Amino acid sequence: MVRKLLKHETLAFGRSMLPMWVILLGMSVFARIVQFFESDSTVYDIVRGSAFTVFGISVAVCLVMTVVVCIKRFYVNMFTGEGYLTMTLPVTAEQHIFSKLLISVAGFVASIIVVLVALCITSLGEVLVEVFKAIGYLFDKMYQQIGFHSVVFIIEFIIILLVLAAYQMLLFYGCISVGQLARKNRVLAAFGAYFALYVIEQILGTIMVIFVSLQMNWLTSLFEKLELYAIKHPYVVAHGGIWIGIGLYVVIGAVFFFVSRYIIKNRLNLE
């Protein structure tokens, strides 16, 4: 069933995003073409400047639109008129959430790839060659200095991006689902849930800072030991820190997943 859900989700997501991706790539081609011609004309300068401005705006719109489409797909498909079909399909709540999450993350990655390709198109030629040379040089230097760890760091960076994208989506899903518990003004309730979570996050952060600043003996001693260990094994500590962060986001994301699942499975009220 997940495979079938993914197929239909991809179709619906692609239908919303494909035109934007085509427009963005088209704008990048136009922005590149206007650079080919030299002219002293003020009008031409304006056209050239405008092409880059519109391209920049298109990049921003593409990224924002990706997030909006992901959120809209979940809300509209599950909790509005479309929900009458979605929620009567013989599919479990977790299959629904999982398929939407997977396509959202994949769509986010696709948008980033399209933006990168568009940026490459606008700088096609000597500039692009220089950019790739610089990236290659940086990677060489990094590899010479820290060896295999440089590859691991890059892989970890990609994993962090994917996990953060999934976490953010699950946060939105959780808030939208919690909003459905309200009798009226459910969209407003979803915003309320998001704001409440933000406040809780800030409070927890402040408590952590206060906790650390109390300079309790055992905590100070722990930090000292960690510092000594980091001097001897800096990469182990760096990788460890990254994976603790990833683990934390995975755990909190899982909480949002199960909150959404519980509400869809046990507290659904499509009115």
Added chain:
Amino acid sequence: MSELLRCEHLTKNYGGVIALNSIDLTVESGKIIGLLGPNGSGKTTLIKIINGLLTPTSGKVFINGNEPGVLTKTQVAYLPDNSYLNNWMTAGQIIKMFSDFYADFRPQLALEMLERLGISPEAKLKNLSKGNKEKVCLILVMSRNALLYVLDEPIAGVDPATRDYVISTIINNYNPEASVIISTHLIADIEQVLDEVIFINQGRVALHKTVDEIREENGKSVDELFREVFKW
């Protein structure tokens, strides 16, 4: 005949408003049942609970012995009272989608019914008239070989010719071992096809009888009895 649907003390509150008030109900297989009541009587609420779209405040509902869930969704074919399909999809794409998800869906039958209506599978729903759109929705539901068909207001807001089409489609395509629950307040149009009726009023079952019982015991048609029971 076996028990297909059972409601036990089923209650639904919307805030302070009681939509269903401790309903006890049993529906057997092989029947066409009219769920009849005025607007706001609780018909749609009951139907949504059967389909797992609403969570009851208290009480339980069982479809073929199971509470609403993935299994019952493979057994119940539901026609909502509002437009619920994606307008950008073509009739053919929706048929493909139903084939993907419902093992009991008969795509060939759906395509044949579309052809008889002169609706191309390539036609987008947004380009169809309201009547044709409703016919497509009905075709999708009746092309399933379900145990229970639940149709919410299938003949509301359509012309008399379309009403006839809807009723004949229901009669000709439902699985005879299944039951069909038709919610409506246009009783005269469907009375001739009903085996049983359930009158629902202010969230309570006001009457549950066979059509023959009504005619014999009350000496009235269902439409006449409805007008008497729900007289203002």
